[in-house]
Amino acid sequence: MLQTKPFAAALLSLFLAALPASASAQTADGKWRTTASLIGESKYSAGFQRYDHVNPEAPKGGTLNTVTSGGFDSFNPFIVRGTAAAGFTQAGGLLWDTLMDQSIDEPSTSHPLIAEAFRYPDDYSSATYRLNPAARWHDGKPITAQDVVWSFGKLKEISPFFNRYFANVTGAEAVGEREVLFTFDQTGNRELPLILGDMPVLPQHWWEGTDAGGKPRDITQPTLEKPLGSGAYRIASFKPGSEIIWERVEDYWAKDLPVNVGRKNFDRRRYVYIQDENAEWQAFIKGGLEDMRPENSSRRWHTEYNFPAMEAGDVVKAVFPTEHGEAMQAFVLNLRRPQFQDRRVREALTWALDFESMNRNLFYNSNTRTDSYFEGGELASSGLPEGRELEILEPFREQLPPELFKEEFKLPVYDSPQAERENLREAVRLFREAGWTIKGGKLVNDKGEQFRIEFLGRGPTDEIITGSYIANLRKIGIDASLRIIDPAQYVNRYRAFDFDSLTGQFAQSLSPGNEQREFWGSEAADQPGSRNLIGIKDPVVDALVDRIIFATDREELVAATRALDRVLLWNYYVVPQWHRPEIWLAYWDKFGMPETQPAYAGVDIDSWWVDPEKEAALAAKYLSQN
Structure with a gap:
């Protein structure tokens, strides 16, 4: 879904x-x-x-300002x-x-x-x-x-x-x-x-009508003509590629439906495009262009929220726990590239990631290693397959890694200098089995070609999360590098699957179904823009996806999902990263909000509203300084 x-x-x-x-x-x-x-x-x-x-009496009005990257x-x-x-x-x-x-x-x-x-x-x-x-x-x-x-x-x-x-x-x-x-x-x-x-x-x-110039509209093509809608907002104005402002529809037909009562309160929603991640940060701390910021950087959350507005109490840091499962965030290994088609190579790359040092030195021990595609609930596989899950997997035994049936899936742990040596040694062993050996400090195949992997990124955050991983890969002779490109290029290459590796996210439902074909299905692998970033074409995976879709009850669904999770993990399609079971949100103190937020989602911004007195006070204090 x-x-x-x-x-x-x-x-x-x-x-x-x-x-x-x-x-x-x-x-x-x-x-x-x-x-x-x-x-x-x-x-x-x-x-x-x-x-x-x-709050059913939440007032309407004000503007929610947001910055975003790239262009449109x-x-x-x-x-x-x-x-x-x-x-x-x-x-x-x-x-x-x-x-x-x-x-x-x-x-x-x-x-x-x-x-x-x-x-x-x-x-x-x-x-x-x-x-x-x-x-x-x-x-x-x-x-x-x-x-x-x-x-x-x-x-x-x-x-x-x-x-x-x-x-x-x-x-x-x-x-x-x-x-x-x-x-x-x-x-x-x-x-x-x-x-x-x-x-x-x-x-x-x-x-099916015509535009102001009399030209027939074409839904198969991009357009910058304001489309007719039905929702709570419509486009008020825009500057191509740099800004779009949405305005609340006063006579919105569904405003009194239960799902909308007390929600959709902002009169305007303004999005300003900024090309640089550091510039986005400056836009927030100076005020005016960005009113709230979901924070993903542990380093920034713990060390950089000390600017004048924060110290004056005009910016608030809030943590919202969530009850939904976590997305698999990982370094995606693009199977369309020949160097990643051997499972042993993909496993070796997993052994080279030192999460524990990264969490300690970069993330202030605020992250937890992700070890399931369905993290945080009953859908995640664990231990050895048994019961209904084992029955589902048994017909595919000859097509699956034998370890899947004999060992509990565990990610490498770097908890000591000795562990680092042993883990990298295991990575080298797996590479050797796959035909790659270290010669003259370089990991090469029988043709003398060095193993290369280029990580694709779009800003300083990518530099932080790939830096130590790249350093470890270089220790075992891999030509590892990071390529930072502008957001527009990144989107195009992402859609075209033109990368060796990048950080991808696979958000999941507590009730997975037809969308699994989009994530892992063979037909999606060659379709530009699909969510099968990995490029999986595996008949076992396809069959397990169908088992999920056609599950007859919850017990069957859970078993089939655990089976799929286990197969994805043991094929080492990605190098898992980390997650947090909470939302970090910083915002300028211009809002009113209900006394509680929904525990499942964590926060419902649509239920907030602008306090005009607070907004005016902040504008007088800060906008005149910028």
């Missing part, structure tokens, strides 16, 4: 425990349902009015060409609403938005969505069933992500004034009826 919520990885996937939208009788197509929870029932009843944590040249986020502006996402972003809205305070849960209810038959062969009659575009025209049908067809046509995500959804048909029937080419896929709720709905009449 798409990850659409800030600071959260809450995605929809497998079980359906839903609440009836009305007292309608059971039919062959199933009963109408509203809130859907995939891990038990939602805590919100049929009388759901608002999220528990929000398009307002079309669904195609590979072009770089979409801040505020646009595959899930619609600020401009386009989706059929359902993913919950901010419960995992794998969604609530009505454009669709007021949905239903599906017992065999999961189709799903029908019923639209809210109040749903409107910003031009006042109703959102129709035909808009949904058209959006589905176009997204499958132009978006590599949606093409795979909805691969088993074969058609969409308007079966009433406000109902759309989606048909599937398979049965038993419990996730399919729900993932359709993540689909952004686009205005057919606008995209």
Whole structure:
């Protein structure tokens, strides 16, 4: 499923425990349902009015200022060409609403938005969505069933992500004034009826119209014409590549729906593009361009928040614990490069990473080593495979590393000078088995070619996290280097898989499903812009992904996910890095916020608001100095 919520990885996937939208009788197509929870029932009843944590009286107004890196040249986020502006996402972003809205305070849960209810038959062969009659575009025209049908067809046509995500959804048909029937080419896929709720709905009449110059619009191409939307915000103004300002839609049709009460409070959301990471930091500490900063740098968090505004109490540091699992962050090893195709080479590279020294010297012991692709919950593999997980893996025994069945997966530990020597010695041994030996201080193959690895980065943070790793790789004769490029180049090379290695993240749901094909599936490996950064083409992985998608119950889903996790780990596709089970956020003290924040997501910025008196005081104090 798409990850659409800030600071959260809450995605929809497998079980359906839903609440009836009305007292309608059971039919062959199933009963109408509203809130859907995939891990038990939602805590919100049929009388759901608002999220528990929000302030329903939160005032509207003010501006949320944000800086971001790179640039933009398009307002079309669904195609590979072009770089979409801040505020646009595959899930619609600020401009386009989706059929359902993913919950901010419960995992794998969604609530009505454009669709007021949905239903599906017992065999999961189709799903029908019923639209809210109040749903409107910003031009006042109703959102129709035909808009949904058209959006589905176009997204499958132009978006590599949606093409795979909805691969088993074969058609969409308007079966009433406000109902759309989606048909599937398979049965038993419990996730399919729900993932359709993540689909952004686009205005057919606008995209099939003409621009101010009379030229027909083309959704298959980048555009800088302001698109028509349906969401809480629309584009107020922009400077191509450097700034975009969004304004709140006063008569937003969904402002009183439960998912929006007390939220979407900022009148404006301004994004300013800055090319340099240090310049971004200066923009924050001086005020005016950036109001809040999620901090990922342990060094900066512990040593650099001592600037005048911080010491004066005008900037606040806050820590928000989260209950969702952590993303796998790692050095991705691009299997499209020949030097990484031998599993022994990939394992050797894992033995060379000294996390413990990095954590002590660079991260102030604030990080924890990541040792699962589904970190932090019941989906993570551990120990030896047993029970249902072992049954799932057994048919593939001959195609898997034998260690997977005999040893618990453990990452190397650097807890002493002796451990460093032993770990690097093990790396050299594995390289030797793969045909690489040290001659004259260089790790070379039988042709005399030195092993090379270039890490791709875009700023000082990449220098910090790769520096000590590169030093260790050089100790064993590898020609290791870091190449820093500007954000625009980085995005292009990232999408085209034009790198040896870079830091990648694989955010996961507590209910994994169809999106796993996008991460690990063979078909995604050759599709530019897909999330299969590694380039995995493995029939075992494909089969395990299908086991997850077609799991018949939660127990089966957990076992299949653990099996997939174990296979990914033992194939050493990445060199795992680290994580923190909390959000570090610094912000200028201009905001009001609810007394509590949602424990699952950690923080819900959409529930905050601007305090005009605080904002005016800060502006008078600091903006005049800059």
